Each structure stands twice: as C-alpha cells, then as structure tokens.
C-alpha cells in the first residue's frame with residue numbers, strides 16, 4: 001500500500017524529516033517549487049509539516065480539502081493562519097514545553113555573553129591582544145535587574161534561572177500573574193525603565209509586532225541591554241540599530257531577526273552586540289524531543305487520534 005502524502009512547507013530538521021519518511025511520502029515545498037504538479041497533488045495531502053517560522057497562509061490551506069492536521073516543529077506558530085485553519089477544520093499543533101529549558105538557557109547565555117563580553121574576550125585572546133593589556137571592564141550580572149517581556153512557559157523558566165543569579169525579576173505580559181510573586185508592569189516601556197536587562201520572549205505575529213520600539217529602547221536607557229529570543233518581528237529592528245548606533249542602549253543579545261537568515265550588516269560590526277542564528281532550541285536532545293512530539297501530532301492528526309499538543313485556539317476542536 002502506498003504511503004499517505006504530506007506537504008513540508010519548510011526545510012525540516014532531519015530528525016523530523018526522517019521520522020515522517022518512515023510513514024509518509026513527504027513532498028518538499030512542492031507548492032512553491034512546482035505549482036503545476038502541486039495542483040494535482042493537493043487533494044491527496046493529508047497533513048502539513050512546518051517549522052516555527054514556516055508560512056502556512058490561507059491560500060495554501062484552501063487548496064487542501066483533505067488535510068487533517070498542520071504539525072509545527074516549534075512552539076511558535078505565528079506563520080500559520082490559524083483563523084483560516086479553523087475555518088477549514090484543520091487543527092494546528094506545536095511543540096510546547098520540550099524546548100523551554102533550552103530557550104531559557106540561551107537567554108541567560110546571551111545575558112552573560114553580552115554583559116561579560118565572552119565572545120569578544122575569546123576573540124581578544126585568539127587575536128593575540130592579551131599581552132598588550134586588559135580588555136575593557138564588563139557589566140556585573142549577579143544582582144542586576146532583569147525584566148521579562150512575556151511571562152509564559154519560557155519566561156518563567158528564564159525567571160527561575162535569573163533568581164539563581166540573585167537577579168531582581170520583573171515582567172510584563174497581557175495579564176498580571178499574581179501567583180508569580182514578581183512585580184508586574186503594564187507596558188514594555190514601563191518595565192524597560194526599571195531594569196538593566198530586558199529579555200523578550202513573547203510569541204510573534206500581529207499582536208506583538210514592534211512591541212519593542214524606539215520608545216521602549218529609550219526607556220531601557222544607555223546602561224540597559226536588550227535580549228531577544230522571541231521573534232524578530234517583536235522588535236523594530238531599524239529602531240534597534242539606531243539605538244545601538246546612538247548609544248541609546250548599552251548593547252544587545254539577539255537570537256532572532258526581522259528577515260532571517262539575513263542580519264543587518266550594521267549589527268555585524270558592533271562590538272556591544274552578540275548575535276546567534278536562531279538556535280535557542282538547537283541541542284540534539286531538544287530537537288529530538290521536538291521531532292518526536294511533532295511526529296506524534298502528525299500521526300495522531302492523520303489517523304483521527306487525539307492530538308498531543310494542539311495550539312490553544314484549536315484545543316476545542318477535538319472535544
């Protein structure tokens with residue numbers, strides 16, 4: 001019997017791709033590479049496999065009359081038109097929790113890297129500059145004030161780690177979390193004005209676009225550092241580059257960018273910036289766990305079993 005057909009809408013991680021290939025015919029972005037062939041294939045597609053950044057627009061969903069699930073390898077699903085998926089009766093799943101620790105670890109890694117200049121120090125030693133004298137002093141992390149924009153699964157894990165460094169944690173979110181015990185600020189600007197490090201960890205999409213703008217960066221101030229492990233869209237990148245160029249803020253640690261994998265060249269040249277290539281969940285252990293969960297969701301969706309981790313908007317679809 002031939003394998004069921006599914007569509008990959010992005011280049012998939014090998015762990016996910018290989019798991020899918022054991023059960024499905026995986027059509028790799030055929031909707032983009034060969035639209036004519038896709039028109040004939042589309043009615044046979046029973047599932048869509050994507051990544052956290054992948055685009056699943058209404059126009060694609062409307063071509064898939066027999067799709068039973070969109071399984072995203074990632075917790076963020078801002079590229080999926082969930083309203084359209086709901087209208088077409090296609091549930092969307094993602095991979096929450098299994099990557100929380102890794103993303104929180106990298107957020108703290110970026111705090112330490114940018115404040116203590118760890119990548120710059122490594123370059124300093126390798127370039128033979130140490131014998132010429134010491135590096136410029138860094139900024140103390142222990143005991144500093146850390147603001148978290150988005151106190152969800154990952155935001156809370158960042159807070160737990162920051163507490164281990166004796167940091168004073170505060171946050172903003174859409175609603176106050178009275179059980180967290182941390183001070184709540186109603187806006188990102190109000191929070192930024194009270195902290196040394198501002199860590200952004202909200203979802204992407206229209207609801208958070210440019211939440212971190214020139215006003216927030218001004219409030220963070222010339223001694224403040226911005227860390228973004230959320231989505232590039234959450235930060236106004238033009239305003240950020242200007243703020244760094246004009247010393248409106250002290251520095252930045254960035255894992256995500258507006259137009260990935262393109263990163264503004266002006267950022268490459270800045271010594272007070274640490275850049276990583278959207279790698280916050282990129283450990284073997286976590287990518288395996290994400291692949292296992294995304295695969296389980298794909299199998300459940302395509303065989304009519306209960307989904308493991310539907311996105312909140314689709315949770316009611318299987319009740």
Ligand code: NAP
Pocket residue numbers: 075076077096097099103149150151152153154155172173174175176201202203204207208211229230231255256278279280281
């Ligand atoms: P989550 O548990 O849903 O938490 C999201 C938090 O963001 C919630 O506290 C939410 O507030 C807050 N939020 C949403 N919209 C907001 C707004 N307009 N203003 C202020 N706060 C807002 O999600 P999670 O598991 O922690 O993941 C968060 C995001 O991290 C993902 O969606 C993804 O974009 C990003 N991420 C990035 C990487 C990477 O590789 N860099 C890896 C994984 C995840 P409420 O609780 O009040 O609703």
Ligand code: 8YV
Pocket residue numbers: 051052053073074075076077099278279280281
């Ligand atoms: C992944 C992510 O890098 O989970 C997310 O939202 O952004 C990351 O874990 C991505 O989904 C894989 O491409």
